[in-house]
Amino acid sequence: MQFVYHPNSQRIIFGAGTLKQLPDEVALLGIKKPMIISTEFQKDLAVSTKELLGDSFESNIFDQAVMHVPRESINAIMSDIESNGNDGCVCMGGGSTIGLGKAVALETGLPSIVVPTTYAGSEMTPIWGITEDGVKTTGRDAKVLARTVIYDPELTVTLPDFLSGPSGINAIAHCVEALYAENRNPVISLMAEEGIKALAESLPVVVVELDNMEARSKALYGAWLSGTALGTVGMSIHHKLCHTLGGSFNLPHAEVHSVVIPHATKYNQEHAPEAMQAIARALSTTPDDAAGALFDLLGKVGAPTTLEEIGMKEEDLDKATEIALSKPYYNPREVTKEGVRALLQNAFTGTRP
Numbered sequence: 001m002q003f004v005y006h007p008n009s010q011r012i013i014f015g016a017g018t019l020k021q022l023p024d025e026v027a028l029l030g031i032k033k034p035m036i037i038s039t040e041f042q043k044d045l046a047v048s049t050k051e052l053l054g055d056s057f058e059s060n061i062f063d064q065a066v067m068h069v070p071r072e073s074i075n076a077i078m079s080d081i082e083s084n085g086n087d088g089c090v091c092m093g094g095g096s097t098i099g100l101g102k103a104v105a106l107e108t109g110l111p112s113i114v115v116p117t118t119y120a121g122s123e124m125t126p127i128w129g130i131t132e133d134g135v136k137t138t139g140r141d142a143k144v145l146a147r148t149v150i151y152d153p154e155l156t157v158t159l160p161d162f163l164s165g166p167s168g169i170n171a172i173a174h175c176v177e178a179l180y181a182e183n184r185n186p187v188i189s190l191m192a193e194e195g196i197k198a199l200a201e202s203l204p205v206v207v208v209e210l211d212n213m214e215a216r217s218k219a220l221y222g223a224w225l226s227g228t229a230l231g232t233v234g235m236s237i238h239h240k241l242c243h244t245l246g247g248s249f250n251l252p253h254a255e256v257h258s259v260v261i262p263h264a265t266k267y268n269q270e271h272a273p274e275a276m277q278a279i280a281r282a283l284s285t286t287p288d289d290a291a292g293a294l295f296d297l298l299g300k301v302g303a304p305t306t307l308e309e310i311g312m313k314e315e316d317l318d319k320a321t322e323i324a325l326s327k328p329y330y331n332p333r334e335v336t337k338e339g340v341r342a343l344l345q346n347a348f349t350g351t352r353p
Contacts, residue, residue: 001186003183003184003185003186004183004185005185005187005188005232006232007232008124008126008142008145008228008231008232010124010145010146010147010148010149011025011147011148011149012148012149012151012224013025013148013149013150013151014151014220014221014224015151015152015153016152016153016154016213016217017152017154018150018151018152019052019115019150019152019154019155020052021150022049022052022053022090022113022115022150023052023053023054023056023057025113025148025150026053026057026088026090026113027056028148029088029111029113029147029148030087031057031087031088031111031113032057032058032087033057033058033059033060033084033085033086033087033088034053034057034059034060034086034087034088034089034090034113035059035060035061035062035077035080035081035084035086035088035089035090035104036049036050036053036059036060036061036062036089036090036092037062037063037065037077037089037090037091037092037093037097037100037101037104038061038062038063038065038091038092038093038097039063039064039065039066039093039094039096039097040063040064042063042092042093042097042117043061043063045092045093045117045155046061046063046092047061049090049092049115053090058084059090060080060084060086062076062077062080062100064076064077065093065096065097065099065100066096067095067096067246067250067252067253068096068099068129068131068136068246068247068250068253069096069099069100069102069103069128069129069130069131070130070131070132071130071131071132073100073103074100074103074104074107074130077100077104078104078107078108081104081108081110086110087110088110088111088112088113089101089104089105089110089111089112089113090112090113090114090115091112091113091114091115091123091146092115092117093115093116093117093118094116094117094118094120094122094167094254095118095120095122095170095253095254096253098114098116098120098122098123098146099122099128099129101114101146102122102128102144103128103130103144105143105144105145106128106141106143106144109143111147112146112147113146113147113148113149113150114146114148114149114150115149115150115152115155116149116151116155116220116223117155117156117158117159118156118159118163118164118167118223118254119156119164119167119168119170119171119199119219119220119222119223119226120167120170120171120223120227120253120254121170121171121174121223121224121226121227121228121230122227123146123149123227124146124149124224124227124228124230124231125145125227125230125231126140126141126142126143126144126145126231127139127140127144127230127231127235128140128141128144129243129247131247134247134248135247135248135323136243136244136246136247136248137247138243145231149224151220151221151224153213153216153217153219153220154213156206156216156219156220157210157211157213157216161206161207161208161210161302162302163254164203164206164207164219164301165203165207165258165298165301165302165303166252166254166255166257166258166301166303166304167223167254168199168202168203168206168219168222168223168301169199169203169254169257169258169261169297169298169301169303170253170254170257170258171195171199171222171223171226171227172195172196172199172200172222172226172261172294172297173238173239173242173257173258173260173261173264174192174195174226174227174229174230175191175192175193175195175196175199175225175226175229175230176192176196176238176261176264176265176275176279176294177230177235177236177238177239177264178191178192178226178229178230178232178233179192179193179272179274179275179278179279180236180268180271180272180274180275180332181233181234181235181236181330182233182234182236182330183233183234184233185232185233188228188229188232188233189274189278191225191228191229192225192226192229192278193278193279193281193282194222194225194282195222195223195225195226195229196222196278196279196282196283197222197281197282197283198218198219198221198222198225199219199222199223199226200282200283200297201218202215202216202218202219202222203219203297203300203301204300204301206219206301207301207302234330235329236264236268236329236330236331236332237264237267237268237324237329237331237333237335237340237343238257238260238261238264238265240324240329241260241264241320241324241340241343241344242256242257242260244320244323244324245260245307245312245320248319248320248323249311249312249316249320250311251307251310251311251312252310252311255303255304255310256307256310258298258303258304258305259298259303259304259305259306259307259310259347259350260307260343260347261294262291262292262294262295262298262352262353263291263343263344263346263347263353264343265279265290265291265294265353266291266343266346266353267333267339267343268331268332268333269288269290269291270333271332271333272332272333273287275332276288276290279293279294280293283297291353292352292353295352295353296352305350306347306348306349306350307344307347307348308348308349308350309350312348314348317341317344317345317348318341320344321337321340321341321344324340325337325340
């Protein structure tokens with residue numbers, strides 16, 4: 001057995017009510033003028049965060065984070081940061097907010113603290129993505145990693161069921177790809193399998209019992225594992241397709257991950273037997289039905305099952321295939337035009353793999 005394991009170094013604070021530790025964590029990093037980042041939808045959370053930080057910090061708010069980190073959003077927040085003299089960021093929210101915070105760190109090197117309110121796992125990865133001229137470009141850079149992540153399950157209570165399901169499946173997708181990554185290792189494979197299991201057990205409860213703190217804690221724990229896995233090893237066909245569909249066709253991030261992951265798993269089934277065995281153990285199924293079990297989980301958590309229902313047009317599937325094939329990338333099974341086109345067609349119609 002040979003492998004390389006290079007863990008990312010981040011400070012993790014986990015538990016109900018831990019948001020109250022935010023002022024101490026901001027001070028610990030030497031940040032005096034934090035920029036609080038959120039989406040417009042979560043502006044109230046940004047305002048309450050500013051109140052929590054109090055007069056000890058000269059805080060500002062940017063509440064215009066949007067999906068897929070368009071260049072226009074980066075330009076807008078950079079202008080505000082330069083005007084205010086901010087020396088760090090506090091990112092409150094999910095993938096849109098965290099992604100924008102990463103873009104700021106990529107350009108400035110400013111430290112950030114992330115407080116996730118979804119299960120995306122992006123807060124644990126050095127992966128950044130920026131959309132410009134209709135194309136989403138991604139890369140890896142350690143300087144975009146959050147210095148500190150505060151996981152407070154109480155903050156996920158306001159996440160509605162129709163967002164909790166896809167957000168959690170998005171996290172599961174990170175774990176699945178980590179299991180067959182080119183640079184996978186035993187440590188991350190253990191975390192990925194545990195992440196799938198934790199999320200698969202908790203999400204069906206979370207979407208029904210909105211105040212079940214035990215289930216929300218377990219889901220957030222799974223999200224932490226998923227982000228750690230994704231941030232440590234590489235990505236394959238699933239993420240390539242999702243970045244293409246999201247960046248070039250503006251499909252919602254978590255939802256597109258939910259739709260694609262069963263079909264990407266099926267695509268790789270015969271070429272990643274150990275991964276299928278791990279998925280099967282986590283979902284209490286058989287390796288030859290790992291992809292099918294993932295598809296069934298979508299229904300249990302209220303996640304979409306077709307690209308059509310989240311806004312994809314069938315006539316754009318050929319274009320999506322070409323974009324996804326434009327740059328080579330690792331995948332356990334050879335990536336072919338015919339194979340990708342068939343995968344996307346199945347995802348469009350929602351055929352159970």
